[in-house]
Amino acid sequence: MGSEAIIVFLLAGVILVAGANFLSNLISHKSDNPQKREPYESGMTTIGPTWVQFKVGYYLFAILFLIFDVEVAFLIPWAVVFKGVGTVAFIEVMVFLVILGLGLAYAWKKEALKWD
Known part of the structure; x- marks a missing residue:
C-alpha cells in the first residue's frame, strides 16, 4: 500500500500543478504592450543602462x-x-x-x- 500511495500522490500533485498552470494561461488577460517588456513599469524612461x-x-x-x-x-x-x-x-x-x-x-x- 505504501508505494502505490506515493505514486498516487505524485500523480495528483503533477496533475494539479499542470492543471493550475493550464487554467491560469487559459483565463489570464494578455497584454502586448511594449511597456510590459521594459525593466521598470513606472512610466519613466530609464537613465543609463537598464540591465546592470x-x-x-x-x-x-x-x-x-x-x-x-x-x-x-x-x-x-x-x-x-x-x-x-x-x-x-x-x-x-x-x-x-x-x-x-x-x-x-x-x-x-x-x-x-x-x-x-
Missing part, C-alpha cells in the same frame, strides 16, 4: 540579514514565556544561539559581511 549586474555581495548581505532577523524573531515567544519554560528549554535556546553564533562566525571568517 549587481554584486553578489549585496544579495549575500541581505540574505544573512534576513536569516538572523528571522532567527531573532523565534526568540521573542520564548522570551515572553521565559519563567515558565524550565531548564530544558533554556538549554535548548542556548544551543540554538550557539549554532546561530557559529553561523555568524563562519560568515565573518568567509568575509561575507564586508561591504566593498
